[in-house]
Amino acid sequence: MARNKFDVDEELESPFRLVHFKRLLGYLTPHKKQMILTVFLMLMASGANLIGPYLIKLAIDEKIPGNDMLGLAMLAGIYLIAIIVTGLCMKYRIRIMSQVGQGVIQHIREDLFTQLQKLSFSYYDSRPHGKILVRVVNYVNSLSDLLSNGIINLITDLFSLTVIVGFMIVIDVKLTLMAMAGFPILAIIIFVIKNAQRRAWQDLSNKQSNMNAYIHESINGIKVTQAFIREEENKKIFNEVAGSYRSSWMKAVRIQFLLSPSIENISALTVSFIYVIGISSIGEEITVGSLIAFVGYMWMFWMPLANIGNFYNAIINAMAYLERIFETIDEKPAMINDPHAVILPTIKGKVEFEDVVFGYEREEKILDHIHFKVNPGDTIALVGATGSGKTTIVSLISRFYDVKRGQIKIDGIDIKTVNIPSLRKQMGIMLQDPFIFSGTIMDNIRYGRLDATDEEVIKAAKAVQAHTFISRMKDGYQTEVNERGTRLSSGQRQLISFARVLLANPRVLILDEATSSIDTETELALQKGLENLLLGRTSFIIAHRLSTIQKATKILFIEKGRILEEGTHEELTKKKGHYWKLCNSQSYSLEIGS
Numbered sequence: 001m002a003r004n005k006f007d008v009d010e011e012l013e014s015p016f017r018l019v020h021f022k023r024l025l026g027y028l029t030p031h032k033k034q035m036i037l038t039v040f041l042m043l044m045a046s047g048a049n050l051i052g053p054y055l056i057k058l059a060i061d062e063k064i065p066g067n068d069m070l071g072l073a074m075l076a077g078i079y080l081i082a083i084i085v086t087g088l089c090m091k092y093r094i095r096i097m098s099q100v101g102q103g104v105i106q107h108i109r110e111d112l113f114t115q116l117q118k119l120s121f122s123y124y125d126s127r128p129h130g131k132i133l134v135r136v137v138n139y140v141n142s143l144s145d146l147l148s149n150g151i152i153n154l155i156t157d158l159f160s161l162t163v164i165v166g167f168m169i170v171i172d173v174k175l176t177l178m179a180m181a182g183f184p185i186l187a188i189i190i191f192v193i194k195n196a197q198r199r200a201w202q203d204l205s206n207k208q209s210n211m212n213a214y215i216h217e218s219i220n221g222i223k224v225t226q227a228f229i230r231e232e233e234n235k236k237i238f239n240e241v242a243g244s245y246r247s248s249w250m251k252a253v254r255i256q257f258l259l260s261p262s263i264e265n266i267s268a269l270t271v272s273f274i275y276v277i278g279i280s281s282i283g284e285e286i287t288v289g290s291l292i293a294f295v296g297y298m299w300m301f302w303m304p305l306a307n308i309g310n311f312y313n314a315i316i317n318a319m320a321y322l323e324r325i326f327e328t329i330d331e332k333p334a335m336i337n338d339p340h341a342v343i344l345p346t347i348k349g350k351v352e353f354e355d356v357v358f359g360y361e362r363e364e365k366i367l368d369h370i371h372f373k374v375n376p377g378d379t380i381a382l383v384g385a386t387g388s389g390k391t392t393i394v395s396l397i398s399r400f401y402d403v404k405r406g407q408i409k410i411d412g413i414d415i416k417t418v419n420i421p422s423l424r425k426q427m428g429i430m431l432q433d434p435f436i437f438s439g440t441i442m443d444n445i446r447y448g449r450l451d452a453t454d455e456e457v458i459k460a461a462k463a464v465q466a467h468t469f470i471s472r473m474k475d476g477y478q479t480e481v482n483e484r485g486t487r488l489s490s491g492q493r494q495l496i497s498f499a500r501v502l503l504a505n506p507r508v509l510i511l512d513e514a515t516s517s518i519d520t521e522t523e524l525a526l527q528k529g530l531e532n533l534l535l536g537r538t539s540f541i542i543a544h545r546l547s548t549i550q551k552a553t554k555i556l557f558i559e560k561g562r563i564l565e566e567g568t569h570e571e572l573t574k575k576k577g578h579y580w581k582l583c584n585s586q587s588y589s590l591e592i593g594s
């Protein structure tokens, strides 16, 4: 998967095909009844609206010359009713179609969100998250009008066109044919601008996505930005990104707005043409009333045509968004269950890496022939320089990525052959900077097992020594925390995530130990909490504390994706090899908090 960043346009992996549009229409199916009702309302409205010029013709040609005041009043009455009917129909149409539009949007968003929950780490590794966000929020929004009003308008505009042409033919066939003279010119204009417009909107969607990615990244990194006083520099970058968006927008609308004035100019020209022809034939072939009514219909004729032109524009614009939306929905998760996958039975916790080779990119080798065996209940400490591959090893155990060669077995079963949720359910993963969701502390702990009772949550918190600090808070377990837990200290976040993992009661525990220095009280609580967490589980710890490493059943010393040394702290210290050197190196002594 190609990697992308905020200033690089994304390549389109699945360009627009007509089937995409059909698929989009599929989202309207559940709203069929409302759509039919709206079409009916719109047909009534346009019928009532279209009758106007014909009533004027009757008034000028028959009622006024005949001095028929009653007839004239009746025509005025019919006109009034027609206007009221049009207004009422429009009102209900707007209400119904807003419901339909929002319903469809919600449905597409649900599909996108469900898909995003399934996509593997590699998908998120490969692009800025702001570019994913823009698809779910902005692109979907852009479709709403097309789907709700656009399609209904198209149907009613086609209906109006047919009725208008019908009235025009009834009034004068020859003039009707002359009025159509502008058509071929319009067809040529549409043909010429179509491709340019499509490219312009694709470019615009890319620039919008880039801008979103940069804003998202800037918000996430705001603390670092302010700490390093990078505001001015960031503003310059933002101006560049936003400037490209603005230029793309200007280009896209310049092309788009060629269509409307073209239609207006053609319509004005043909109307003038009809006036010239019509006026010269008044009294011979055509009456004044007929000419006025005919021109009235001609103006009306170009209006739905302009609307259809705009609908066409909207489709072209929407294509650029649809391509991205369906590309995301169709993205195949890199990690999928084997068709013959079996449910992993409750495991004891034996883990084996057999000659595992792995790289994030196709040609890359991050792990090179990793081979080791862990017995149930063992604690494995992974140590080594930064970037040596420790996190990568533990990521493979939960099958966040697939190995390129070799096998990972749990209780003797290759993890590639088991159902992924049944595997992950038995794994407890705790990252160095554990994620805290917005909500209460209770909710955050319960994330480990959604059906846990309050008592179970509190019991887990007590076991990992988190209860003391939680009960000291004003609202205790009901204290609201922000997204990412910004109201909590890093030690407190760690303790909450210990409780979360303990509640899930996994057989295998994967833990990236925090390196941040914390106060002695929390440090002691963390150590005690950790001891309770490890009890009776197979645990992999990317260890930074000497105390954790010393207590481990086995230490794996990793360098450049290979295991260089394996053994207990005593064995490896005696060996005076890489591990011993690392322990004695100044940087590591500091890191392990000795």
Ligand SMILES: Nc1ncnc2c1ncn2[C@@H]1O[C@H](COP(=O)(O)OP(=O)(O)OP(=O)(O)O)[C@@H](O)[C@H]1O
Pocket (backbone or CB within 6 Å): 125, 360, 361, 366, 384, 385, 386, 387, 388, 389, 390, 391, 392, 393
């Ligand atoms: N998502 C990723 N995509 C591509 N390369 C990655 C990814 N994550 C890590 N790497 C690369 O894989 C190598 C091993 O990284 P890993 O995170 O496993 O190291 P580590 O030993 O855990 O380091 P640290 O102690 O700093 O956390 C590094 O060279 C890193 O650049």
